[in-house]
Amino acid sequence: MPFADIHGHSIRYELRGEAGLPLVTFANGLTQNADLWTAYGIKLADRGYQVLAYDMLGQGQSAKPVLGIELADHAGILAGLLDQVQADRTHLAGISFGGVVALDFAIRHGDRLASLAVMSSFAELTPQLECLGQVLYEGLTQLGLPYLQNLLYPMNMSSSWLAANRERIPEMKRSGYIGNDLFALQNLMESFIKFEPLTPRLAEIRCPALIMNGEYDFFTPRECHELMRRNLSNCRLLLMQRAYHAFTLEMPDITLRQLFEFVRSVDDGSWLGDGSVWIAADKPDAIPHAFPCVGDHMRALPVTAAGTPIQVVEAAEIQPGRKRRLT
Amino acid sequence: MSSLAERYNRARATIAARGFSADIQTKITLVVGATTSINAAILAPTELQPRVSAAYPFVHGQYFRELEFASLLARVTRWSANSAIYAEAMRLTAPLWGAWWRIQSPLGPVMDVKSAYTALALGHALLGRVRLTPVIPEHADDLDPFVTALRRIEQENGRMIQTQIRLLKDAATPLDVSERERIVEEQQSAVDSVFLKFLDWLGD
Numbered sequence: 001m002p003f004a005d006i007h008g009h010s011i012r013y014e015l016r017g018e019a020g021l022p023l024v025t026f027a028n029g030l031t032q033n034a035d036l037w038t039a040y041g042i043k044l045a046d047r048g049y050q051v052l053a054y055d056m057l058g059q060g061q062s063a064k065p066v067l068g069i070e071l072a073d074h075a076g077i078l079a080g081l082l083d084q085v086q087a088d089r090t091h092l093a094g095i096s097f098g099g100v101v102a103l104d105f106a107i108r109h110g111d112r113l114a115s116l117a118v119m120s121s122f123a124e125l126t127p128q129l130e131c132l133g134q135v136l137y138e139g140l141t142q143l144g145l146p147y148l149q150n151l152l153y154p155m156n157m158s159s160s161w162l163a164a165n166r167e168r169i170p171e172m173k174r175s176g177y178i179g180n181d182l183f184a185l186q187n188l189m190e191s192f193i194k195f196e197p198l199t200p201r202l203a204e205i206r207c208p209a210l211i212m213n214g215e216y217d218f219f220t221p222r223e224c225h226e227l228m229r230r231n232l233s234n235c236r237l238l239l240m241q242r243a244y245h246a247f248t249l250e251m252p253d254i255t256l257r258q259l260f261e262f263v264r265s266v267d268d269g270s271w272l273g274d275g276s277v278w279i280a281a282d283k284p285d286a287i288p289h290a291f292p293c294v295g296d297h298m299r300a301l302p303v304t305a306a307g308t309p310i311q312v313v314e315a316a317e318i319q320p321g322r323k324r325r326l327t
Numbered sequence: 328m329s330s331l332a333e334r335y336n337r338a339r340a341t342i343a344a345r346g347f348s349a350d351i352q353t354k355i356t357l358v359v360g361a362t363t364s365i366n367a368a369i370l371a372p373t374e375l376q377p378r379v380s381a382a383y384p385f386v387h388g389q390y391f392r393e394l395e396f397a398s399l400l401a402r403v404t405r406w407s408a409n410s411a412i413y414a415e416a417m418r419l420t421a422p423l424w425g426a427w428w429r430i431q432s433p434l435g436p437v438m439d440v441k442s443a444y445t446a447l448a449l450g451h452a453l454l455g456r457v458r459l460t461p462v463i464p465e466h467a468d469d470l471d472p473f474v475t476a477l478r479r480i481e482q483e484n485g486r487m488i489q490t491q492i493r494l495l496k497d498a499a500t501p502l503d504v505s506e507r508e509r510i511v512e513e514q515q516s517a518v519d520s521v522f523l524k525f526l527d528w529l530g531d
Binding site for chain 1: 489
């Protein structure tokens with residue numbers, strides 16, 4: 001992967017696909033890097049897009065400033081990188097920390113965005129998120145990077161993914177450990193000390209915005225995404241079935257399909273940012289790719305339209321092969 | 328040029344094939360022992376200063392922890408009889424001792440602000456960039472005293488570096504930000520250069 005000098009920082013990036021095609025840019029989350037978007041890049045390039053992925057400042061093989069990074073620096077770096085690859089406009093997708101950077105970029109450089117996809121992210125630190133962030137910070141500084149990695153895996157991934165990848169996880173952790181530096185991750189976390197909530201400025205974002213939230217994401221739960229849905233003027237909220245925080249890693253095909261349908265609808269003019277809530281189909285080739293969410297999307301319990309919780313009968317009362325529910 | 332990950336992988340593969348032999352243990356101890364000794368040498372003058380600052384308890388703790396680690400490694404190592412390893416380790420770590428020596432002149436970190444900042448930056452780079460747990464093979468014996476010592480040193484480095492981080496970022500200094508960044512990058516490059524060669528040596 002090439003490196004670019006952006007504002008005095010060395011930034012590792014990869015640009016895939018033919019020049020002149022619509023550009024999709026990916027912003028990674030904490031402890032991640034550009035390599036995790038490789039499969040997305042290959043498939044989107046096959047579907048007529050140019051794809052830009054980069055190691056965010058302080059991560060992967062990009063520069064890791066010791067003296068600190070302001071959150072706003074990331075938006076400036078991305079703008080500089082777009083200049084470097086001679087891109088005036090881009091679709092921008094960011095997950096978790098990268099989602100915050102994407103929101104901040106949209107506020108500061110909205111004229112350069114064709115669309116915005118914010119995944120598993122937040123516009124402000126809710127009290128719960130602030131406390132979780134404090135725990136992660138203390139874990140990193142008092143117990144070290146391996147502890148943070150050990151904590152993030154079960155927070156980000158499902159039990160089934162953890163079970164299926166049990167053999168690979170030590171190697172993945174080692175790779176993550178080599179690619180990240182404690183002091184650099186600490187700097188990224190400390191950039192939130194002076195973090196001003198972006199929520200009051202979300203109305204400034206005019207481009208189409210897709211907010212994506214995993215059904216079981218307890219790291220950045222529904223309330224974080226609902227704040228964005230209520231304050232972005234041209235958005236939809238898409239709930240990813242059975243997904244945890246890092247669904248871009250756990251279910252890449254489904255995520256890619258949703259992102260592709262989104263950018264395609266923006267590019268062909270069929271996008272409708274009406275603030276509605278949708279549920280992503282749980283298969284990558286399903287038609288339609290998403291369907292409207294009925295009921296209260298803020299609840300974890302299944303609730304009927306009338307607001308009454310669904311009563312589930314005792315397991316012993318259910319005959320084998322039959323499921324029954326009382327409403 | 329090999330990436331950092333490739334260098335780590337080669338070193339780990341070599342250790343997995345040969346085990347933590349006396350040669351490998353000696354290589355590691357001579358280099359890691361040098362880094363702990365250099366950081367201890369950086370911190371030592373604060374023990375003699377009459378003034379005790381808010382940072383002193385942390386610096387004091389780190390100083391003695393580094394001494395502990397240098398002696399711990401020396402004790403748990405199966406030493407090699409191959410004199411070439413000792414000579415190569417001296418050659419490899421000489422630039423780090425050189426960096427420490429340059430900090431001492433002309434006034435030294437106690438009298439000179441820039442030297443003090445450079446000393447902190449060198450300590451930060453030693454604690455932050457010399458990381459060896461990725462070379463420990465998957466199925467290494469966790470009760471092996473050498474393996475235990477390596478893991479313990481690295482975990483403790485993550486805690487100890489907090490002192491350098493806070494002082495580099497937050498302590499009042501007349502040095503402007505660009506000068507501070509230049510110093511930090513210079514020290515980090517010096518340590519990285521040695522450490523990459525060290526990984527290659529381990530992978531031989």
